[in-house]
Amino acid sequence: MASVSTTMPAATFARPNPLRICFKEAKYEFLKCLRLPMYSVSTMLFPIMFYVLFGLVMGRQTIGSISTSVYLIPAYGTFGVMGASLFGTAATLAGDRGLGWLQVKRASPMPIYAYFLAKVVMSVIFSTVDVLALLTLGVAFGGVHIPTLVAAKLVLTLVSGSLPFCTMGLAIGYFAGPTSAPAVINIFYLPMSFCSGLWMPFMFLPKFVQKIAVFLPLLPPYHLSQLVFHQVGAGQGGPILWHWESLLGFSLVCLGIAWVGHQRDQKANG
Amino acid sequence: MAIAQVVSIQRSRAHGTVAEIQGASKNFGSVRALVDFNFQVRAGELTALLGPNGAGKTTAIKLLLGLACPTSGRVSVFGADPAEATTRTRVGAMLQVGRVPESLRAAEHIDLFSSYYPNPLPISETLAIAGLEELRDRKFGDLSGGQKQRVLFALAICGNPDLLFLDEPTVGLDVEARHLLWQEIRNLLGRGKTVVLTTHYLEETDTLADRVAVINNGSLIAEGTPAQIKSRTAGKKIRCVTQLSAAVIRDIKGVIDVQADREAVVIQSNHPESVLRGLLSLDLEISGIEVTSAGLEDAFLALTREEK
Numbered sequence: 001m002a003s004v005s006t007t008m009p010a011a012t013f014a015r016p017n018p019l020r021i022c023f024k025e026a027k028y029e030f031l032k033c034l035r036l037p038m039y040s041v042s043t044m045l046f047p048i049m050f051y052v053l054f055g056l057v058m059g060r061q062t063i064g065s066i067s068t069s070v071y072l073i074p075a076y077g078t079f080g081v082m083g084a085s086l087f088g089t090a091a092t093l094a095g096d097r098g099l100g101w102l103q104v105k106r107a108s109p110m111p112i113y114a115y116f117l118a119k120v121v122m123s124v125i126f127s128t129v130d131v132l133a134l135l136t137l138g139v140a141f142g143g144v145h146i147p148t149l150v151a152a153k154l155v156l157t158l159v160s161g162s163l164p165f166c167t168m169g170l171a172i173g174y175f176a177g178p179t180s181a182p183a184v185i186n187i188f189y190l191p192m193s194f195c196s197g198l199w200m201p202f203m204f205l206p207k208f209v210q211k212i213a214v215f216l217p218l219l220p221p222y223h224l225s226q227l228v229f230h231q232v233g234a235g236q237g238g239p240i241l242w243h244w245e246s247l248l249g250f251s252l253v254c255l256g257i258a259w260v261g262h263q264r265d266q267k268a269n270g
Numbered sequence: 271m272a273i274a275q276v277v278s279i280q281r282s283r284a285h286g287t288v289a290e291i292q293g294a295s296k297n298f299g300s301v302r303a304l305v306d307f308n309f310q311v312r313a314g315e316l317t318a319l320l321g322p323n324g325a326g327k328t329t330a331i332k333l334l335l336g337l338a339c340p341t342s343g344r345v346s347v348f349g350a351d352p353a354e355a356t357t358r359t360r361v362g363a364m365l366q367v368g369r370v371p372e373s374l375r376a377a378e379h380i381d382l383f384s385s386y387y388p389n390p391l392p393i394s395e396t397l398a399i400a401g402l403e404e405l406r407d408r409k410f411g412d413l414s415g416g417q418k419q420r421v422l423f424a425l426a427i428c429g430n431p432d433l434l435f436l437d438e439p440t441v442g443l444d445v446e447a448r449h450l451l452w453q454e455i456r457n458l459l460g461r462g463k464t465v466v467l468t469t470h471y472l473e474e475t476d477t478l479a480d481r482v483a484v485i486n487n488g489s490l491i492a493e494g495t496p497a498q499i500k501s502r503t504a505g506k507k508i509r510c511v512t513q514l515s516a517a518v519i520r521d522i523k524g525v526i527d528v529q530a531d532r533e534a535v536v537i538q539s540n541h542p543e544s545v546l547r548g549l550l551s552l553d554l555e556i557s558g559i560e561v562t563s564a565g566l567e568d569a570f571l572a573l574t575r576e577e578k
Contacts (some may be wrong), residue, residue, distance in 0.1 A: 099368030
């Protein structure tokens with residue numbers, strides 16, 4: 001090959017296709033997580049296992065006006081979406097940040113939005129599979145009858161609920177260390193799920209937990225699950241718009257925190 | 271301080287400057303990682319950046335990759351900001367990294383990184399250059415340390431960049447793998463690529479580098495060809511097995527220093543011929559004579575010691 005001219009202008013190069021980069025980034029992010037049993041099995045297994053146990057095996061009672069097998073689809077759906085999104089963003093981001101891989105990516109011409117978009121897409125895919133699995137189980141074995149349109153809305157709402165939890169994952173991922181990230185995620189994930197009534201309906205929770213009900217509006221899983229409860233006719237608190245607004249507000253706060261973390265990283269690296 | 275620049279006659283190449291750090295300082299809080307640092311990378315050459323741990327090598331590389339901004343001073347790559355996307359499409363980097371996604375296969379990693387560049391090499395060619403053809407479907411986590419280094423090397427070259435940064439590329443490689451990688455680096459230079467290398471192995475610098483920049487405590491302390499750097503330490507070394515005592519040897523004209531080395535002695539001198547004549551006339555039983563130039567290693571130690 002002839003020697004390289006150093007004055008060759010960069011403009012003569014075609015730009016790589018950003019859509020193609022985003023597609024590949026998302027594809028490999030998905031494959032990467034799919035092949036990690038710690039991620040793929042645990043995010044899928046727990047909501048489904050809980051649903052089979054409490055929704056199908058023990059679920060011949062009713063909660064309020066609906067049967068347990070219906071009630072638990074929004075509840076464990078929210079739980080699954082939250083887990084897939086939090087672990088999909090926070091754990092991978094904290095690892096990539098802390099152990100130098102993000103730096104290798106940043107030194108390449110990869111547009112940084114492709115990196116984050118891939119995590120969101122991956123989380124949305126896992127969330128969708130989670131929700132569809134619950135719905136299928138409920139219809140096939142739990143005697144759940146939901147009109148197709150309602151079922152479609154339920155799936156869409158739950159899956160779009162992945163986005164606020166992705167922003168929460170970014171906020172955690174920018175502050176947690178690579179090894180401590182899963183523990184930090186669980187510190188938020190499990191108590192938040194419990195207090196939002198995802199594991200058992202709010203009225204069955206211990207009295208002292210019920211006392212903190214005034215703080216419920218601060219919990220995003222509460223808002224997401226309430227939106228879906230509305231769709232199956234079991235909504236309790238507040239107008240629908242308020243829940244959407246709360247999720248949006250929560251996402252913006254999380255993005256703000258993630259931004260602070262990003263700036264902090266930039267400063268530490270230079 | 272600075273050694274006069276000599277036109278490299280080793281290979282005939284275009285000698286424009288492709289990357290440059292001008293009077294850059296970089297502070298991390300109260301730590302001064304670089305102090306008024308100047309560094310140039312010339313087209314088609316391999317420039318080695320040498321220095322002890324914590325000297326500022328990695329900081330300099332980060333500035334050139336646009337991963338960090340200088341506190342003061344200027345950095346340019348291909349005449350532009352190194353952090354710009356268009357600049358980065360012409361640059362490849364092999365950095366030290368603690369963890370790489372382990373569940374992706376070697377070829378998948380390369381496929382992804384190739385998509386970032388406008389004119390990447392075909393994946394099969396990248397695999398061939400990095401010696402990964404047989405390992406293409408192996409997951410990263412199942413590879414040995416040396417094989418992992420080869421994947422990282424492949425990620426650096428897959429975009430067919432004009433300028434390549436290799437940060438300690440042969441760490442953890444066995445002798446054979448190291449020599450293979452050296453050959454690959456020579457092939458890249460043969461194709462007109464420019465390479466910046468940091469390394470702890472001075473032998474690596476000696477075999478590969480057109481120019482060496484020695485950095486210590488954040489400043490450039492020497493720059494030149496490997497031969498020029500070596501010439502900064504005095505003379506030659508004579509190693510031999512002799513009955514003569516150190517005091518007698520020291521009296522021979524031209525001897526600078528004498529040190530015992532296991533069964534032999536090592537004599538340092540600027541005039542090895544006259545010292546050898548003296549040794550041969552005084553000790554008829556003398557054996558195992560070796561005369562060597564002071565290596566890059568001696569020069570490096572002398573240079574970094576001077577600084578202290």
